Amino acid sequence: MLAFIVRRLFVSIWVFLAASVVIFFLAVNVRDPLSEARQLPGPAQETAVAEITERMRLDDPVFLRYFRWLADAVTGDLGVNRQGQDVNAMLEGAFTATLQLVTGATALAIVVGITIGVISALRQYTALDQTVTFVAFICFSLPVFWIGTLLKQFLALDFNDWLAEPTISPLFIGGISLITGMACASLILGDRRTRLIAFALSAAAMACLLAVLSATEWFADPGLGPVVVALTALGGALGFATLVSGLEWQRPLQAALMAAGAGVIAMFALDPVLDDPSLITLGGLAVLTAAxxxxxxxxxxxxxxxxxAIPAAIFTGLFTGAVIFTDRMLMNFDNYSESVGGRPVSTVGAETPNYEGTFWESGLDSIGHLALPTLALVLLSLASYTRYTRASMLEVMNQDFVRTARAKGLTERAVITRHVLRNGFIPITTLVAYDIGAILGGAVVTEQVFGWSAMGRLLFTGIEQGDPMPIMAFFLVTGGAVVVFNMLADIAYAFVDPRIRLS
Incomplete structure (x- = not known):
């Protein structure tokens, strides 16, 4: 393993250096950096041209400029841009904004996309599979600027107006209930009568829930409360125990239920701590929960x-903590909405200017600004993960070793989780590694639509001004991320599939 890592690292360094040479030569010739200075009148033109020439060392040969940049980059100095601004500071701000923008979107797209792909493969050629395929192709073909515009209109402007009087129309309740019933019926394995019962029960439950939420105007002042938190934790314990070991094993199920109960008790015991915590405090609580x-x-x-029992308890505990976190966030929604004039979902920028609030209110402010661009990026990436996962799962499910596992008498849950998923995730590992590395470069169009100043804006500005320093700073992060994550993907193959030998 160590020899393989060293060998891949050596090759990756040379690949990165070769790519940096190509990018630098393209960046130098993308546009004349003196074009704007030459439009100035008289002496101002000569002064501006001389300053830019000296600052960017335009009189030096291109190779000399590249090696000077490389030597400075090795020491951590990325130089200055055409206006004399520190590129390190520009990169720090842009990279921080990009992490805020793409981290949640990437995580959601991976988790939700893979989950939907697995379910679609297990329900091949059913109505659910056909619907997922249809929706995935639609999301894959939609342009991001059009998605962004629709989200601004319907999930920001109209939703903010609706929150003034949050009542749900009977037509909307009926439509959502119908969709919920159809989704639940398609997930059930059984005869037509069983599916009809599942459809009727789930649709009626959703209709009653929406009617109660509308009558109580829950959306104006939301919150889960101890009862809902406890029931959700109980459902999480049952779900994780079923996924890990199945309900026929009592010990893992009991461990998961104990973890859920401990989480609910901790919600009351830690009430003063959770009133206005810090991020470090919540991180420490998450580590303590896992322990x-x-x-x-x-x-x-x-x-x-x-x-x-150990993974069932840990997953249940962290899930219960996430539910408690959501409850606390919702409890502060009313105060935050009033402080921003009843417009909690923002359409522009990364934060509300000069806004100060508690930890929960500041978190709601970040979520309100992240909601639309995150959803736009998720819709675009979701289709790829769904289709790749479905195709990989179907290919593995038809292999001989899967039929042998079923012939040995293993339960379907054991066959899927131990054999199909592990082997089906090999091509997904490559996709995830490339996607994470590439998405660190930012989403240029999404940033333009939603007014974010991040990595995409840094690249766009460098190209527009003919300035290689911001472009190379962009490449340093994105190119390095692609190389590193692809190397990590190669290493992960050995853990996902023991048949792969790194030698």
């Missing part, structure tokens, strides 16, 4: 069931 749940799974699982 406590690990102890629960270790102690309660025993020698026979410890391997399944």
């Amino acid at each position: 406590v749940c690990f102890g629960i799974g270790w102690a309660w699982g025993g020698e026979l069931y410890r391997e399944a």
Whole structure:
């Protein structure tokens, strides 16, 4: 393994250096950096041309400029741009904004896309599979600027207006209930009568829920409350226990239920701490939650069931913590909405200028600005992950070793989780690694639509001004990320599939 990592690192460095040479020569010749200075009148033209020439060292040969940039970049100095601004400071601000913009979108697209792809493969050629395929192709073909415009209109302007009187129309309740019923019926395996029962129950439950939320104007002052948090934690415990070991094993299920109960008790015990915490405090609580749940799974699982009880307890504990986090965030929604004039969903920028609030209110401000661009990026990436996952799963499910696993008497859950998923994730690993590396370069069109100043804007500005320094700073992050994450993908192959030998 170590020899492989060293060998891949050596090759990656040379690939990165070769790419940097190409990008630098393209950046130098993309546009004349003196074009604007030459339009100035008289002596001002000569002064501006001389300053820019000296600052950008335009009199030096291109190779000399490249090696000077490379030597400075190795020491961490990315130079100055055409106006004399520090490129390091520009890159720091742009990269921070890009992380805020794309981190949540990438994580959501990966988790939701892979989940939908797995379900679609398991329900091949059903109505659910056909619907997922149709929606995926639509999302894949939509231009991002058009998606952004629609989201601004319907999920920002109209939604903010609706929050003034948050009542749901009967037509909308009926439509959402119908869609929910159809989705639940398509997920159920059974005869027509079973599916009709599932359709009727889920549609009626959704209709009642929306009617109650509308009558109580819940959306104006939302919150989950202890009862909903406890029931959600219970559902999470059942779900994770089923996924990890199945409900036939009692020890993992009991460990998950204990983790959920401990989380609900901690919600009341830590009420003063959660009133206005810091990010470090929440991070420490997350680590403490994982440690406590690990102890629960270790102690309660025993020698026979410890391997399944530990992940079931940890997943349940972290999920319960996330539900409590959501509840606290929703409890502060009313105060935040009033402080921003009843317009919680923003259409421009990364934050409300000069806004100061509690941790939860500041978090709502960030979420309100991230909601639309994140959703736009998720809709675009979702289709790729869904289709790749479905195709990979179907290919693996037809292999001989899967049929052998079923013939040995393994449960369908064990066949899917232990054999199909592990082998089906190999091509997805490549897609995820490339996507994470590339998306760090920012989303130029999305940033333009939603008024974000991030990595895409840094690249666009460098090209527009014919300035190679911002362009090379952009390449340093994105090119390095692509190289590093592709190397990590190669290493991950050995852990995903033992048949792969790195030698």
